[in-house]
Amino acid sequence: MPEAILEKNLESISGKEGKYLTFSLVGQEYGLEIVKVKEIIGVMEVTPVPQTPKYVEGVINLRGKIIPVINLRVKFGLEFQEYTERTCIIVVEIMGNSGSIFMGIVVDSVSEVLNIGLEELEETPNFGIKVDTEYIMGMAKTKDRVIILLAIDQVLNSEAMVLIESMSLKEGGKEDGEE
Amino acid sequence: MLEDAELILEFCDEAKEHLDSMDMALLALEGSPEDKETINAVFRPIHTIKGVAGFFNLNAIGQLTHVAEDILVKARDQGVRLRSVIIDILFEVIDVLRKLIEDVRAQVPEGNLCQEVTPEIEQLINRLKLASMDDETKKLGEIMVEQGSVTEEDIEEALEKQEKEKQKIGEVLIKSGKVSTKDVAKAIREQKTQSKDTRKLKPDEGIRVSVEKLDKLVDMVGELVIAQLQVASSDIEDSKLGKNITQLSKITRELQNLTMAMHMLPIRPLFQRMERLVRDLSRKSNKVVKVTVKGEETELDKRVIDSLGDPLVHMLRNAVDHGLEDAQGRQNAGKAEAGNIYLEARHEAGNIVIEVSDDGKGLPIKKICEKALQRGLITNDKEYPREEIINLIFHPGFSTAEKITDISGRGVGMDVVKKKIDSLRGVVTVDSTEGEGTRFNIRLPLTMAIIDGMLVQIGQERYIIPTHSIEESLKPVKEQIITCHNRGKVMRLRDSIIPLIYLNHLLGGSPLEEEKIESEGLVIVVRDGVNRAGFFVDNLIGQQQVVIKSLGEAFKGLMGISGGAILADGRVGLILDAHGLFEYYSLYYKKDNSQCILKSKK
Numbered sequence: 001m002p003e004a005i006l007e008k009n010l011e012s013i014s015g016k017e018g019k020y021l022t023f024s025l026v027g028q029e030y031g032l033e034i035v036k037v038k039e040i041i042g043v044m045e046v047t048p049v050p051q052t053p054k055y056v057e058g059v060i061n062l063r064g065k066i067i068p069v070i071n072l073r074v075k076f077g078l079e080f081q082e083y084t085e086r087t088c089i090i091v092v093e094i095m096g097n098s099g100s101i102f103m104g105i106v107v108d109s110v111s112e113v114l115n116i117g118l119e120e121l122e123e124t125p126n127f128g129i130k131v132d133t134e135y136i137m138g139m140a141k142t143k144d145r146v147i148i149l150l151a152i153d154q155v156l157n158s159e160a161m162v163l164i165e166s167m168s169l170k171e172g173g174k175e176d177g178e179e
Numbered sequence: 180m181l182e183d184a185e186l187i188l189e190f191c192d193e194a195k196e197h198l199d200s201m202d203m204a205l206l207a208l209e210g211s212p213e214d215k216e217t218i219n220a221v222f223r224p225i226h227t228i229k230g231v232a233g234f235f236n237l238n239a240i241g242q243l244t245h246v247a248e249d250i251l252v253k254a255r256d257q258g259v260r261l262r263s264v265i266i267d268i269l270f271e272v273i274d275v276l277r278k279l280i281e282d283v284r285a286q287v288p289e290g291n292l293c294q295e296v297t298p299e300i301e302q303l304i305n306r307l308k309l310a311s312m313d314d315e316t317k318k319l320g321e322i323m324v325e326q327g328s329v330t331e332e333d334i335e336e337a338l339e340k341q342e343k344e345k346q347k348i349g350e351v352l353i354k355s356g357k358v359s360t361k362d363v364a365k366a367i368r369e370q371k372t373q374s375k376d377t378r379k380l381k382p383d384e385g386i387r388v389s390v391e392k393l394d395k396l397v398d399m400v401g402e403l404v405i406a407q408l409q410v411a412s413s414d415i416e417d418s419k420l421g422k423n424i425t426q427l428s429k430i431t432r433e434l435q436n437l438t439m440a441m442h443m444l445p446i447r448p449l450f451q452r453m454e455r456l457v458r459d460l461s462r463k464s465n466k467v468v469k470v471t472v473k474g475e476e477t478e479l480d481k482r483v484i485d486s487l488g489d490p491l492v493h494m495l496r497n498a499v500d501h502g503l504e505d506a507q508g509r510q511n512a513g514k515a516e517a518g519n520i521y522l523e524a525r526h527e528a529g530n531i532v533i534e535v536s537d538d539g540k541g542l543p544i545k546k547i548c549e550k551a552l553q554r555g556l557i558t559n560d561k562e563y564p565r566e567e568i569i570n571l572i573f574h575p576g577f578s579t580a581e582k583i584t585d586i587s588g589r590g591v592g593m594d595v596v597k598k599k600i601d602s603l604r605g606v607v608t609v610d611s612t613e614g615e616g617t618r619f620n621i622r623l624p625l626t627m628a629i630i631d632g633m634l635v636q637i638g639q640e641r642y643i644i645p646t647h648s649i650e651e652s653l654k655p656v657k658e659q660i661i662t663c664h665n666r667g668k669v670m671r672l673r674d675s676i677i678p679l680i681y682l683n684h685l686l687g688g689s690p691l692e693e694e695k696i697e698s699e700g701l702v703i704v705v706r707d708g709v710n711r712a713g714f715f716v717d718n719l720i721g722q723q724q725v726v727i728k729s730l731g732e733a734f735k736g737l738m739g740i741s742g743g744a745i746l747a748d749g750r751v752g753l754i755l756d757a758h759g760l761f762e763y764y765s766l767y768y769k770k771d772n773s774q775c776i777l778k779s780k781k
Contacts, residue, residue, distance in 0.1 A: 047640065047751040049730070050687040051737055051763075059730060059743055059751045064402040066743045066751055068733045096732045103733065162736040 016138050017118045022147055023090065023107040026078050030107075031114065031140060031149040038091040038102060040110055043083050056161050057106060062091065069104040070156060081108070094153045103156055114147070116140045183235065184287050190231050191284045197224030198273050198280075205269055206451045210475070212254075212261040221269070222251040228276070239294045240279050246304045247272050265310045270455075271303060323358065323366045333357045390481070393441055400431075400438045401629075401726035405745050407431045412747040439629070443478035446487075446524050446533075450475045453491050457520055460499040467506065467517040468499060477524035479531055483603055483623055487533070490596040490607075494535045494619050495520065497593075502539035502617050512614065514538065530647070531625060536618035542611035547571055569609050573597040601707070601758050604630065604645065604741070622647070630727055632744070632754065634720040635703065638683045641752045643725055643744055644714070648757040650704040652719060660697060670702065670713045677704065678712045680764050682755075685739075707758035714760075723747075727754060738763035 020031035021040075041062075046069050048058040055075035059066050069089060074080055086109035093100050122139040137151040204220035211217060229244035247269060253259040279294070323329045329352065337351045352358045411428055415421045450472050461468035479487075503509075503518035510516065523534045544565065551557045551571050572593045600607040605623035624630060624647060632643035633652075659671045660679065668679040681696060702713040725744035730737070730753075739760035746752045 045750055061745045061749055061751050066728045066730055101732055161733045
């Protein structure tokens with residue numbers, strides 16, 4: 001029996017070793033697969049887009065392309081913080097319904113690029129049925145800290161970014177305060 | 180079963196496709212009968228069909244295609260003009276071939292293919308042969324008669340001789356001593372100039388470029404324009420640099436116009452398709468319809484042309500089916516028997532205008548009123564301008580849900596037309612006089628990539644309102660603004676009353692005091708073809724041309740925002756869409772008329 005568990009463990013973490021860009025949000029370190037990261041830019045003025053949930057900051061002009069910007073703090077239900085000089089926008093490329101799309105995510109600060117090996121990886125712990133862990137790809141334990149590896153496609157795709165539909169269909173105000 | 184059954188069935192399928200492509204090519208040929216490439220496009224499928232038909236011993240098909248092929252070869256290699264008579268017959272040939280091929284398909288299971296050349300087919304073949312023989316350019320003989328060098332009798336005599344001796348008529352005449360060589364030469368010269376006149380100018384030579392590449396080019400030029408604007412809007416003290424930048428601006432603008440022009444195609448093929456459609460429709464409904472087309476050379480963005488087909492089909496179908504009366508009806512109304520449909524394209528004030536009109540019975544305004552009352556679109560207690568009533572036919576669901584077609588005859592899919600035109604950022608209006616006809620007016624922007632917009636300040640943000648939907652802007656006085664209980668505010672604008680929309684609230688900006696907006700803000704009167712409303716904005720910044728950019732997949736479904744544009748300072752400004760905003764506004768008010776459901780950020 002223990003072997004079976006071990007095997008399953010390996011299966012779920014294999015393929016996840018590699019380079020990760022780490023960043024911090026309210027003191028916690030998170031990791032993003034480096035292949036998804038296109039570039040890191042400083043904070044620039046964002047044009048807010050109406051009819052979107054609070055975590056959608058708006059859109060920016062990335063060299064002629066208009067891309068959405070998401071505030072990860074708000075998205076994860078953490079307390080909002082005014083931008084500091086360390087605040088960054090990480091531009092990631094995720095798969096949309098029709099090809100890849102670029103999105104910017106606002107994080108407190110970018111830390112480093114880490115090489116995470118199999119031995120440091122851990123399966124996402126089971127928090128019990130009530131906690132949804134689909135945003136989490138896995139955990140990495142290094143000497144002194146634990147890094148949460150984000151499944152960024154899930155984070156950014158899991159919810160429609162426009163509130164209209166839920167508004168017109170359900171006529172209620174329940175969805176509006178989704179944070 | 181036949182041994183070749185499978186092969187023959189395959190042939191039938193292929194032939195069907197070939198005939199469809201011929202249909203298209205033939206239509207194109209109608210517009211440019213001397214274009215070799217187009218002739219070839221008709222020729223190739225017919226040649227293929229002929230080959231296979233011969234292989235299977237399908238006589239009728241074989242003969243018919245053979246004659247048609249002959250004509251096309253003549254047109255291609257000898258420059259025989261494909262006149263509309265010939266093209267008409269070729270259309271008939273296609274229809275007959277379709278039928279023949281269906282027959283063949285039906286006969287395959289029975290096991291015997293018998294194809295007789297029926298008298299009708301024979302007649303068709305003869306007509307085709309005949310039509311191809313007489314050339315439209317005037318006969319040499321006729322010209323000489325006109326010039327007075329010979330008499331008609333002389334010509335007839337010479338013609339007989341010509342048949343026998345297989346000589347050219349000129350030679351016969353000279354030989355018989357009736358005319359001098361000089362006269363003949365003169366006549367030939369005349370004939371040549373005439374035939375030159377009938378030939379249209381050859382189109383520019385061109386190369387094929389994929390749309391994708393073209394789009395990229397347009398994108399890049401768009402970027403260039405932005406970059407150039409950014410440079411130009413910065414403070415320049417160096418006068419030499421300033422001059423150079425002005426020069427750069429000129430070049431960029433030129434370049435932009437040029438790239439835009441590359442997307443443009445004449446509307447001709449589309450109009451031709453429509454002519455064919457009306458031709459078929461009129462036959463089906465047993466009405467005599469004359470189509471008059473104007474301005475086919477008007478150039479439009481290819482994407483616009485592509486999506487204009489559906490709306491035009493709807494409008495024309497309506498015009499033929501319901502707009503035009505039948506022969507009896509027209510007689511009673513004292514009109515000529517043939518109904519008229521006009522299709523016109525033209526440039527007007529930076530827009531493309533397409534008009535579809537007919538001289539039929541017009542829209543039944545009374546019935547539209549009744550229907551609108553029933554559906555609560557209008558109320559009894561108010562007088563509505565006629566125009567407003569007529570344009571109700573574009574109201575979504577107005578036609579389809581209540582089956583207004585059964586009662587009044589008009590309005591099938593008009594909301595579809597409206598939607599399509601909206602998506603092209605155009606405006607469609609209709610005008611109609613009962614008993615005299617109906618006129619649809621479609622106003623489209625010249626290009627899809629760039630719009631003229633009014634940059635406005637709303638709260639913290641700047642938005643762009645497309646100029647084409649703006650009627651006017653004004654500073655309202657207090658007395659003009661009226662509060663309706665629970666229904667928001669309205670504004671009196673001369674003799675009409677329009678809803679007032681506080682864009683700042685609607686777009687989720689910081690909810691400023693309405694009073695403050697009212698005293699300091701401006702109202703922009705906006706219309707989307709059907710509705711009119713006043714938008715309260717803080718300030719007008721100025722008019723600007725912007726390149727429209729999509730906000731991408733993530734923001735699909737936003738109402739009232741059609742895209743974004745990069746402003747001179749590099750930031751993104753959202754482009755507002757009047758129609759969507761109206762819809763959003765009503766949704767917003769339905770849901771909760773006091774509380775702003777939108778986030779107010781920070």
